[in-house]
Amino acid sequence: MNLPTELPNSKPGLIIFGGGGHAKSIIDLVLAEKKWSIIGIVDDGIEKGSSILGIPVLGDSSILPSLRETGIHNAVNAVGGIGDVQSRLAVFERLRGAGFTLPTVVHPHAFIEPSARVGDGCHLLYGVYVGSDVRIGFGCLLNSGVILSHDCVLGDYVNLSPGALFAGAVTVGDRAQVGMGVTINLGLHIGAGARVGNSAVIKADVPDDFIVHAGEIWPHPGPLNEQRSLE
Numbered sequence: 001m002n003l004p005t006e007l008p009n010s011k012p013g014l015i016i017f018g019g020g021g022h023a024k025s026i027i028d029l030v031l032a033e034k035k036w037s038i039i040g041i042v043d044d045g046i047e048k049g050s051s052i053l054g055i056p057v058l059g060d061s062s063i064l065p066s067l068r069e070t071g072i073h074n075a076v077n078a079v080g081g082i083g084d085v086q087s088r089l090a091v092f093e094r095l096r097g098a099g100f101t102l103p104t105v106v107h108p109h110a111f112i113e114p115s116a117r118v119g120d121g122c123h124l125l126y127g128v129y130v131g132s133d134v135r136i137g138f139g140c141l142l143n144s145g146v147i148l149s150h151d152c153v154l155g156d157y158v159n160l161s162p163g164a165l166f167a168g169a170v171t172v173g174d175r176a177q178v179g180m181g182v183t184i185n186l187g188l189h190i191g192a193g194a195r196v197g198n199s200a201v202i203k204a205d206v207p208d209d210f211i212v213h214a215g216e217i218w219p220h221p222g223p224l225n226e227q228r229s230l231e
Contacts, residue, residue, distance in 0.1 A: 011037040014074040019043035022080035027053045064098040075100035
Protein backbone atom coordinates (compact mmCIF):
# COMPACT_ATOMS: atom_id res chain seq x y z
CA MET A 1 0.00 0.00 0.00
CA ASN A 2 1.39 3.37 -1.02
CA LEU A 3 0.93 5.86 1.80
CA PRO A 4 1.77 9.56 1.79
CA THR A 5 4.82 10.79 3.63
CA GLU A 6 5.69 14.11 5.18
CA LEU A 7 7.92 16.03 2.82
CA PRO A 8 11.08 17.69 4.17
CA ASN A 9 11.11 21.48 4.43
CA SER A 10 7.32 21.68 4.09
CA LYS A 11 4.62 22.55 6.60
CA PRO A 12 4.15 19.79 9.19
CA GLY A 13 1.89 17.04 7.90
CA LEU A 14 -1.41 16.32 9.60
CA ILE A 15 -4.14 13.73 9.17
CA ILE A 16 -7.79 14.23 10.04
CA PHE A 17 -9.72 11.37 11.64
CA GLY A 18 -13.39 11.50 10.67
CA GLY A 19 -15.15 12.62 7.53
CA GLY A 20 -18.50 13.97 8.72
CA GLY A 21 -19.83 17.49 9.09
CA HIS A 22 -17.41 18.52 11.82
CA ALA A 23 -14.53 17.30 9.66
CA LYS A 24 -15.54 19.84 6.99
CA SER A 25 -15.32 22.60 9.59
CA ILE A 26 -11.91 21.32 10.66
CA ILE A 27 -10.62 21.16 7.09
CA ASP A 28 -11.55 24.81 6.50
CA LEU A 29 -10.09 25.79 9.89
CA VAL A 30 -6.76 24.06 9.21
CA LEU A 31 -6.52 25.55 5.73
CA ALA A 32 -7.25 29.01 7.15
CA GLU A 33 -4.62 28.55 9.85
CA LYS A 34 -1.96 28.00 7.13
CA LYS A 35 0.23 26.13 9.59
CA TRP A 36 -0.30 22.52 8.51
CA SER A 37 -0.30 20.40 5.38
CA ILE A 38 -3.36 18.12 5.37
CA ILE A 39 -2.15 14.70 4.23
CA GLY A 40 -5.59 13.12 4.13
CA ILE A 41 -8.59 11.78 6.02
CA VAL A 42 -9.00 8.50 7.89
CA ASP A 43 -12.55 7.25 8.39
CA ASP A 44 -13.99 3.80 9.09
CA GLY A 45 -17.17 4.46 7.13
CA ILE A 46 -16.06 6.28 3.97
CA GLU A 47 -14.64 4.58 0.91
CA LYS A 48 -10.92 4.89 0.35
CA GLY A 49 -10.13 7.03 -2.68
CA SER A 50 -13.09 9.36 -2.26
CA SER A 51 -12.55 12.95 -1.14
CA ILE A 52 -14.07 15.52 1.20
CA LEU A 53 -13.64 19.17 0.25
CA GLY A 54 -10.83 18.04 -1.99
CA ILE A 55 -8.98 16.15 0.75
CA PRO A 56 -8.42 12.44 -0.08
CA VAL A 57 -9.76 9.64 2.11
CA LEU A 58 -6.72 7.44 2.77
CA GLY A 59 -8.50 4.48 4.34
CA ASP A 60 -9.86 3.26 7.65
CA SER A 61 -8.29 3.21 11.10
CA SER A 62 -6.29 0.07 10.32
CA ILE A 63 -3.78 2.25 8.44
CA LEU A 64 -2.97 4.50 11.43
CA PRO A 65 0.19 2.61 12.48
CA SER A 66 1.46 2.61 8.90
CA LEU A 67 0.83 6.33 8.53
CA ARG A 68 2.73 6.97 11.73
CA GLU A 69 5.64 4.87 10.45
CA THR A 70 5.90 7.03 7.32
CA GLY A 71 6.81 10.00 9.54
CA ILE A 72 3.41 11.67 9.92
CA HIS A 73 3.28 12.78 13.55
CA ASN A 74 0.15 14.92 13.88
CA ALA A 75 -3.55 14.09 13.88
CA VAL A 76 -6.80 15.93 14.53
CA ASN A 77 -9.86 14.17 15.91
CA ALA A 78 -12.74 15.48 13.78
CA VAL A 79 -15.42 13.26 15.32
CA GLY A 80 -17.78 15.78 16.92
CA GLY A 81 -19.39 13.38 19.37
CA ILE A 82 -22.59 15.38 19.98
CA GLY A 83 -24.88 13.07 21.94
CA ASP A 84 -22.21 10.36 22.03
CA VAL A 85 -19.09 11.69 23.70
CA GLN A 86 -17.69 8.17 24.04
CA SER A 87 -17.18 7.94 20.26
CA ARG A 88 -15.00 11.05 20.39
CA LEU A 89 -13.06 9.78 23.39
CA ALA A 90 -12.45 6.44 21.67
CA VAL A 91 -10.86 8.20 18.69
CA PHE A 92 -8.54 10.16 20.97
CA GLU A 93 -7.39 6.91 22.56
CA ARG A 94 -6.90 5.28 19.17
CA LEU A 95 -4.81 8.15 17.87
CA ARG A 96 -2.69 8.39 21.00
CA GLY A 97 -2.26 4.62 21.02
CA ALA A 98 -0.86 4.82 17.49
CA GLY A 99 1.67 7.41 18.64
CA PHE A 100 0.23 10.57 17.10
CA THR A 101 0.62 14.04 18.57
CA LEU A 102 -2.71 15.86 18.89
CA PRO A 103 -2.14 19.57 18.29
CA THR A 104 -4.63 22.29 19.06
CA VAL A 105 -5.94 24.04 15.95
CA VAL A 106 -7.16 27.63 16.15
CA HIS A 107 -8.97 29.60 13.47
CA PRO A 108 -7.16 32.88 12.71
CA HIS A 109 -10.38 34.73 13.56
CA ALA A 110 -10.55 33.25 17.06
CA PHE A 111 -8.98 35.33 19.83
CA ILE A 112 -7.14 34.03 22.89
CA GLU A 113 -6.05 36.51 25.56
CA PRO A 114 -2.32 36.24 26.37
CA SER A 115 -3.00 35.12 29.94
CA ALA A 116 -5.26 32.22 28.88
CA ARG A 117 -4.00 28.66 28.51
CA VAL A 118 -5.37 26.09 26.07
CA GLY A 119 -4.53 22.37 26.30
CA ASP A 120 -3.60 20.02 23.49
CA GLY A 121 -6.10 18.43 21.12
CA CYS A 122 -8.53 21.36 21.13
CA HIS A 123 -10.44 22.98 18.26
CA LEU A 124 -11.23 26.71 18.38
CA LEU A 125 -13.42 27.70 15.45
CA TYR A 126 -14.24 31.04 13.85
CA GLY A 127 -15.25 33.82 16.24
CA VAL A 128 -14.30 32.11 19.51
CA TYR A 129 -13.20 34.42 22.33
CA VAL A 130 -11.11 33.04 25.21
CA GLY A 131 -10.88 35.59 28.01
CA SER A 132 -8.27 36.54 30.55
CA ASP A 133 -6.81 33.75 32.71
CA VAL A 134 -9.11 31.11 31.20
CA ARG A 135 -7.94 27.50 31.45
CA ILE A 136 -8.99 24.91 28.84
CA GLY A 137 -8.21 21.22 29.25
CA PHE A 138 -7.37 18.51 26.73
CA GLY A 139 -9.52 17.72 23.70
CA CYS A 140 -12.09 20.51 24.04
CA LEU A 141 -14.21 21.66 21.11
CA LEU A 142 -15.22 25.33 20.99
CA ASN A 143 -17.54 25.96 18.08
CA SER A 144 -18.08 29.23 16.25
CA GLY A 145 -18.97 32.23 18.38
CA VAL A 146 -18.32 30.71 21.82
CA ILE A 147 -17.41 33.31 24.43
CA LEU A 148 -15.52 32.34 27.57
CA SER A 149 -15.22 35.33 29.89
CA HIS A 150 -12.38 35.82 32.38
CA ASP A 151 -11.36 33.01 34.75
CA CYS A 152 -13.47 30.25 33.20
CA VAL A 153 -12.09 26.73 33.56
CA LEU A 154 -12.94 23.84 31.22
CA GLY A 155 -12.03 20.25 32.06
CA ASP A 156 -11.09 17.69 29.41
CA TYR A 157 -13.22 16.73 26.39
CA VAL A 158 -15.73 19.57 26.85
CA ASN A 159 -17.91 20.29 23.81
CA LEU A 160 -19.33 23.81 23.40
CA SER A 161 -21.79 24.40 20.55
CA PRO A 162 -22.03 27.61 18.51
CA GLY A 163 -22.85 30.80 20.36
CA ALA A 164 -22.56 29.48 23.92
CA LEU A 165 -21.96 32.43 26.27
CA PHE A 166 -20.14 32.03 29.59
CA ALA A 167 -19.92 34.78 32.19
CA GLY A 168 -16.75 34.99 34.26
CA ALA A 169 -15.39 32.22 36.49
CA VAL A 170 -17.66 29.44 35.19
CA THR A 171 -16.19 25.96 35.67
CA VAL A 172 -17.10 22.98 33.49
CA GLY A 173 -16.37 19.34 34.32
CA ASP A 174 -14.91 16.72 32.01
CA ARG A 175 -17.04 15.51 29.07
CA ALA A 176 -19.79 18.10 29.57
CA GLN A 177 -21.71 19.26 26.49
CA VAL A 178 -23.24 22.73 26.18
CA GLY A 179 -25.69 23.48 23.38
CA MET A 180 -26.15 26.38 20.98
CA GLY A 181 -26.93 29.78 22.41
CA VAL A 182 -26.72 28.72 26.06
CA THR A 183 -26.03 31.47 28.60
CA ILE A 184 -24.36 30.66 31.93
CA ASN A 185 -24.26 33.11 34.82
CA LEU A 186 -21.20 34.25 36.75
CA GLY A 187 -19.28 31.75 38.83
CA LEU A 188 -21.46 28.68 38.23
CA HIS A 189 -20.38 25.06 37.79
CA ILE A 190 -21.47 22.65 35.06
CA GLY A 191 -20.88 19.11 36.29
CA ALA A 192 -18.86 16.40 34.61
CA GLY A 193 -20.84 14.61 31.91
CA ALA A 194 -23.72 17.09 32.08
CA ARG A 195 -25.65 18.06 28.94
CA VAL A 196 -27.17 21.51 28.55
CA GLY A 197 -29.67 21.85 25.70
CA ASN A 198 -29.80 24.62 23.12
CA SER A 199 -30.77 28.10 24.34
CA ALA A 200 -30.99 27.12 28.00
CA VAL A 201 -30.35 29.80 30.63
CA ILE A 202 -28.28 28.57 33.55
CA LYS A 203 -28.73 30.41 36.87
CA ALA A 204 -27.55 27.69 39.26
CA ASP A 205 -24.98 24.90 39.32
CA VAL A 206 -25.75 21.86 37.17
CA PRO A 207 -24.98 18.47 38.80
CA ASP A 208 -22.77 15.80 37.25
CA ASP A 209 -24.43 13.65 34.53
CA PHE A 210 -27.53 15.86 34.49
CA ILE A 211 -29.61 17.03 31.54
CA VAL A 212 -30.92 20.58 31.26
CA HIS A 213 -33.45 20.56 28.44
CA ALA A 214 -33.38 22.90 25.44
CA GLY A 215 -34.89 26.30 26.16
CA GLU A 216 -35.10 25.66 29.90
CA ILE A 217 -34.31 28.21 32.59
CA TRP A 218 -32.38 26.33 35.29
CA PRO A 219 -33.36 26.06 38.07
CA HIS A 220 -36.97 26.00 36.91
CA PRO A 221 -39.95 26.72 39.18
CA GLY A 222 -40.97 23.58 41.04
CA PRO A 223 -39.07 20.63 42.49
CA LEU A 224 -35.31 20.90 42.03
CA ASN A 225 -34.57 17.26 42.80
CA GLU A 226 -35.98 15.81 39.59
CA GLN A 227 -33.58 13.11 38.45
CA ARG A 228 -32.46 13.38 34.85
CA SER A 229 -29.35 11.27 34.91
CA LEU A 230 -27.73 10.29 31.63
CA GLU A 231 -27.38 6.74 32.89
